[in-house]
Amino acid sequence: MTDPVPSLRHTIAADLRTQITTGHLKAGERLLSEPKLATHYKVSTPTLRNALALLQAEGLIEKIHGKGNFIRHPLRRLTYTGGRLTPDTDLHVTIRTTKVRARGDLIPLLKVPSRTPLTEFLYLTHQGESPHSLARIYVPQDLAPAELPWRQPGWAETRETVTARLPASEEASTLRISSTLAVLAITRVSSDTTGRVVEAALLVLPGDRANALFITHHTTEERGTEG
Structure with a gap:
């Protein structure tokens, strides 16, 4: 044939x-x-x-x-692990802060009532002149830090969900990518010791420039029972 x-x-x-x-x-x-x-x-x-x-x-x-x-200038492929992109020495970040109200998927994600006041931190990273990744971080306003959200000592748990999908039109436009280029969409939700959700992050990483690495640490007792 x-x-x-x-x-x-x-x-x-x-x-x-x-x-x-x-x-x-x-x-x-x-x-x-x-x-x-x-x-x-x-x-x-x-x-x-x-x-x-x-x-x-x-x-x-x-x-x-x-x-x-x-x-395009060759884009450096970065690795997403532990909530960070590494190495990040070639990237610069622009940040925009906006006051919003909980709506749509943010309500169950943050476990808050509709229209709860939130602070949105929009991060857009660039490599040279090219957009590299996009993140939207939402924090209840009564918990919002004075400057930027960051991992706090009281955080007890962070859950991450990774999905491969096509970008939304706004994402494709912002990142200057084709609507046919798959992205890694990472939803990261952090809770404190009481179980209250203190931060929800929505990250979009174009598939041509990012890997996701997850590491599992086994205890001595777990290793002893294997096999």
Whole structure:
């Protein structure tokens, strides 16, 4: 059985991919406009955009609204472990604080009544000019720290749920990624010694630049009963 003939979008994507990986197209360089590229490859603009979407999903190019398509600088793959991204020396963070009310999924997540006053901390990390990860942290206002939330000595338990999914349109736009690129969505809920939820964090990590590492420590008694 012979392999199927590649589609035009795959042929165009393969040509551009080769130019990027061989250095003919360099990181930070702006591609020709989509109409000019469509003319160059003798295809329709929608076909050309489909080809670019493949490369965007691979993390090779990014589309900046109003500016065009650019070759991406190689993004460093970081590891999420213990509530942190490591190593984080190449990242810088912008933070926005907003007063909000508990609604939707935040109500069962934080175990609070509807419209409970919350403080939202929005973290957007960048590597160079490229957005790298997004986090929204919610804290009841009567517990909100003076500056930024951080792990407190009274915290007794943190639960993390990791889901692989496609990004919401707002997430894709903020992180400048394709809507077809899978993300790691991490929901982290921390409680104090009384069982009260003191923080809920919603993290979105694009799959082309993040790993999640979980470590289990076994006690001596557990190791002795294995086997």
